[in-house]
Amino acid sequence: MREYTYRVDREGRIFHGGTEILDPVVLRFFLRTMKLTEDRRHVVLCQGERNWFEPHDTPFVVQRLRCVVEGGRLLSAELCFAGDYREPLDPGSLEAEEGYLYCRVRAGAFRARFGRVAMQQLAPFLVEDAEGPALLLAGARHPIRELTPVTT
Numbered sequence: 001m002r003e004y005t006y007r008v009d010r011e012g013r014i015f016h017g018g019t020e021i022l023d024p025v026v027l028r029f030f031l032r033t034m035k036l037t038e039d040r041r042h043v044v045l046c047q048g049e050r051n052w053f054e055p056h057d058t059p060f061v062v063q064r065l066r067c068v069v070e071g072g073r074l075l076s077a078e079l080c081f082a083g084d085y086r087e088p089l090d091p092g093s094l095e096a097e098e099g100y101l102y103c104r105v106r107a108g109a110f111r112a113r114f115g116r117v118a119m120q121q122l123a124p125f126l127v128e129d130a131e132g133p134a135l136l137l138a139g140a141r142h143p144i145r146e147l148t149p150v151t152t
Contacts, residue, residue: 003050011115012061012082027083034059060105060112065121074125074137091135091142
């Protein structure tokens with residue numbers, strides 16, 4: 001079986017041999033069919049080939065949001081990834097770690113990090129009070145779980 005290695009940068013761009021992959025169909029295919037191996041590596045199997053992905057931290061980086069806002073309130077948010085792969089935001093999966101905001105995607109199978117533009121879009125709807133940080137979405141307060149990095 002032939003094997004290829006791809007690098008995913010901090011902004012979610014995918015590179016092979018130093019060249020950025022730009023074809024939206026290929027990018028969506030990679031993100032829709034990616035699997036996590038037992039040893040926590042990211043792989044896509046395609047026509048007898050193994051395509052390995054080496055991400056900065058996660059291959060799923062939210063590049064922007066499609067927001068529905070009414071009267072200054074966020075009603076819904078759709079996550080947009082490389083190749084315009086999209087998923088609805090699961091606000092119950094929000095978590096923060098080392099200054100970055102994450103959520104779960106692909107039915108909870110993968111962790112996605114919010115990129116710079118997506119964070120700018122979400123910022124007006126983020127609050128922090130005595131209960132901690134949260135996202136105000138669809139008339140509800142969705143807590144953002146704070147994760148403590150593991151030190152060894």
